[in-house]
Amino acid sequence: MQLREATPEERLQFYKEEWNKRDLPDFILHTLSLREFGFDLDGTGPSHRYNQFMTVEQLADFLRNKAPYAAYASVALYEQPSMRKGWLKSELVFDVDAKDLPLKSCSCVGGAVCEQCLNEARQVAIQFAETMRSDLDLHNINFVFSGRGFHIRVTDESVMAFEQAERAQLVEYITGCVIPTDVTITLGYSRVFRGRVARTFERLDEQRLLQVHGMRNALAQQLVKERERVLTAIRAGRLSDLENYNGMGPKTFRNLLEFFIRLNSEFTDGKVTIDTKRILRLPSSLHSGVSMKCMLVRDMERFSIEEAAPKFVRERMQ
Ligand SMILES: [Zn+2]
Known part of the structure; x- marks a missing residue:
């Protein structure tokens, strides 16, 4: 059409x-x-x-x-x-x-x-x-x-x-655009967060992954190749396993998490919800x-x- x-x-x-x-x-x-x-x-x-x-x-x-x-x-x-x-x-x-x-x-x-x-x-x-x-x-x-x-x-x-402040919190919760804390984990947010990260990771190709600061070519290739395994780990709440994934290291892991969070936040325009x-x-x-x-x-x-x-x-x- x-x-x-x-x-x-x-x-x-x-x-x-x-x-x-x-x-x-x-x-x-x-x-x-x-x-x-x-x-x-x-x-x-x-x-x-x-x-x-x-x-x-x-x-x-x-x-x-x-x-x-x-x-x-x-x-x-x-x-x-x-x-x-x-x-x-x-x-x-x-x-x-x-x-x-x-x-x-x-x-x-x-x-x-x-x-x-x-x-x-x-x-x-x-x-x-x-x-x-x-x-x-x-x-x-x-x-x-x-x-x-x-x-x-x-x-x-x-x-x-x-x-507005309460609406802003709802945007964070629903889009999964903040890293869970101990408090929000007990509220079930951790599960929502993992679900949103998994959906985002599902759609990432090698090229997008290379936008993560510190991401090496071989590592991005491996992540895409083993997508199902990685997804299973994310969904099961073992997101932090990625830190040791093929020598990713804490710095790149942190950058990857921030990358996920930014993408998660872009699925909706938070300004509309808050206004x-x-x-x-x-x-x-x-x-x-x-x-x-x-x-x-x-x-x-x-x-x-x-x-x-x-x-x-x-x-x-x-
Ligand atoms: Zn289109």
Whole structure:
């Protein structure tokens, strides 16, 4: 499927003929008047901020009349959204963008995405959500296809009141981007960390491993050749075995760990999670940059991006 920019006429066609308020997720519909809406009207950036809609009909009128290049709504609920005042609470969100994945098997560069890296982003989002369910007891987890990746939007009351510092800790926990301490080991973090490191190591080739400071050619070759053995050790909690692996030594081992941590942290944009006043692309709206619908995904396991193709794209393909 070719992902190209939508024309103003196509945007208009989408909002006049296809946009439907039923495509707004309940978690937005039920709190619509408490959210700040932002728009990029012409493709120059989301500068039209501080909008409030008291009813879904008002929002519908706006979208049909303006056919914006992009539409966003705040993750926060406010007493006065049109002034961004009276913060009440915010969803907990994770942004997994295919274009920013640190490891991918396709050859996309720059801002490009393809079905392959979108699929890889989907897998990462599923894994993050699993950790949230099993370790953090979160259950109101919504997935949104953003057009270039996936948003995880959590609406459990237990996390919506979280401040920035608590959200930052959740990013570290879920992505596995800090080395476990004695305290976090007892909380189960060590297991999450090992799992994330294993998934990262699984995808590393020799060339990437050579970016680790002090990594010798022969050692990188050996690590790749014995990948399964190394993975087993990591998953079993014997990560420190690597220190003695073929003469790696403590220094290179430390560098390797730091390399893993940096890559782990790059699977999501932590700044998005921490920012309680962020606006996120509105599910049901059009991502005009790639001509895809931003949409709620009910079944992540089976989701295919063809479901997100608007009518004008499907017509083009016939
Ligand atoms: Zn790609």
